[in-house]
Amino acid sequence: MSVSDPLALYGREFNSRLLVGTALYPSPAIMRESVRASASEIITLSLRRQNPAQQRDNVFWDYVRETGCQLLPNTAGCKSPREAVELAKMSREIFHTEWLKLEVIGDDYNLQPDPFGLVEAARELVNLGFKVLPYCTDDLVLCRKLLDVGCEVLMPWGAPIGTGQGLLNKYNLHMLRERLPGVPLIIDAGIGAPSQAAEALEAGFDAVLLNTAIARARDPVGMAGAFKLAIESGRAAFNAGLMLKRQTASPSTPTLDMPFWQQGEPLPQG
C-alpha cells in the first residue's frame, strides 16, 4: 500500500485502513496471527468485565501489547456516561494511552449506541484530554454534535454489532460522507464480508473497524488477509475514481447490427 495515502487520526498517520478487535478469537495466538495478517496498526480491546482495578499483570493484555499496535481501549458494555468515563480513566492508566473507542450502549439487545449519553460522555472525555473515537449511529445531527464537543474522528455503524449486514442505511451513510468532508469516518460494526468493507472504502469512508467477521471465521487468519486486500482495493478504487452508474448498458463498441435510431433506446430487459 502506498505510504502517500495515509490515514490521519488525531495527528498520527497510519498505513492501514483496517482496525480490528481482539475478542472472540479461538485463542490469543490466533488473535495475534490474525492481527498480523490484517496488517492493522490499531486494535481495540475491552476491559469492562475483567476487574481492571484488581490486577496489574494480565498475560492476555501483555500479549495484546506485544503486537506493537496502537491500542484503542473501548468502553464496551457501558450504559451510562458515568460508567464510560470511569472505565476510560482506568483504561488510560492501565494501557498508557489517551486513545479511546467510546461506546455508550442504549439498547442491550442490538447494542445500539445511546446518542444522548454518547455526546455527554464525549464532551467530558475530550475535556479530560482523551482522543475520543465515538461509536455512533449514522445520524447526521448526532455526528455534528460529536464534532462540536471535540471529537476529531467519528465511527458510525454500518449495521448493529455482530450482525454482518454490511452498510444497511446507505442513504444516511452517503449523506454523512457528503456533508462531513474532511472528517475521518470509520465504519464500525456490522461488516460481515470483505466486499462490504470494500464498498465502504469505495464510498469514501476512511477506514473500517471490525471484529466478529474475522474472529468467528473458520480461518480467522485467512479472513484477516481477505479483509486487508478488500480494504486496500476499495481505497484504491476510491482514489482512482469510480465510474458513474448508468441507467442503460452502453457497449464500448458500436453494435453494428442495431439500427442507429434504436441505439439510444434502453435495451430490452431480459
Add this chain to the structure above:
Amino acid sequence: MTSESKARIAIAGGGLLGRLLAWRLSRRELDITLFEAGDLSLPAGACWAAAGMISPLSELVQGEKEIYTLGLESLKLWVGWSKQLEKQTGRTVEFRQAGSVLVAHGKDRSELAQFLRDLHAKLGDLEKDQVQSLDAGALGALEPALERFEQGLFLRGEADINNHRLLPLLLSALRQQGVALRERTKVRCEQNRICFTEGEEQFDCVIDCRGLGAKDGIEGLRGVRGEVMVVESREVVLQRPVRLLHPRYSLYAVPRSDGRTVIGATEIESEDMSPISVRSSMELSSALFSLNPAFAEARIVETRVHCRPATLDNRPLIHNAQGQIRVNGLYRHGYLLAPAMVQQVEEIVTEQLLQVV
C-alpha cells in the same frame, strides 16, 4: 533404580489430572506420592467448579480439531474408567452418555445454522449422523422442559460426569491403592526432585499437574475466568446437558441427579478469583429463565468462580524431559481431555522408567 525396589513417582497437583493420573499409575508396580498445596477433600481448582461436560462436538465448533480427537479418545476411556472406579469403590460416579441438546431463541436462530455449518466444515460428511436436527415435536419428546423452543440440535454422542462424585471417589480409590497423599504441601517441581520450603525429595520421575500453580515454569500460561451458578428446582427437570446459543452469551445447563442444575457461560480474559459479578449472575439467571420460565422459582444454592489454566494457543501441553513431565493447559476442556492426556503421560512414564533401567 534396582529391580527389587519400586520406581518412585511424584505427582504435583491434586486436581482432576493429578488424581486421575495417580489412580491409573497406582494400578502398576509403582510407589506414588501425590502432593497438593490445598486440602484434597476440598478441591479448589477449576475441576471442582466445572460442570463436567464431555462434549467433543460442541467444543470443536469453537476450537481445534485436536481437541475433538482427544475428546473422542477420552469419551471412550471414561466409559471404561468410570465402571472400574465404580467397581473399586462400590459407588456410582454418574457418568451419563445421553447426548446434549442445543437450542436458540427465534431471533438467534441463525446461531444454530452457523453451528451446523461450522461443524460440517470442520468434520466433513463423515460423522453427520452424530447430529440430529430437532423440530418442536422431537425436541419436546427428548426434553419436555424445552417446550417453548421451535427447534434444536441433538448431539447424540456427548456425555457428562458428575465431578462432585468423581473427585471424592478418585480420592478414596487412591487411599485404597496405597498412594501417599501429602496435602497442604506447596512444592516446586524440578528434574527428579520435589522441593519444599524446608528441603527436597528425590524421585525417579516428577509429574507436574498443578494447573495455574505451575505458572512460574510455563511461559504464557494464563487463567481464564469462569463463573458458575448452581440452582435447585423441583419444577423443571432437564434430562441432559443443554446449551442455549446466543450471539454474545451462550449458556450451558447441566442437570444433576439431586435436582440441581449447574449453569455457566462466562469466559473472561482475566485471572480474577473474586466472587461472581452482578452482571454475570443476571445474565446466567435470565438465560436460564428463558429456557423455561419455571426456573424463576429455582433456588440459587451456590455460586462458584474459577480460573482455567490455558496456554496462548488454548491447546493442552505435555512437556517431556527425563525425570520431569509437565501437563497443563486443559483450559475449559478438563473433563473432555483429561483421560486422553493421562494416557499419553502413562506412556511417557513407561518409556522414561525403561530408560532408567
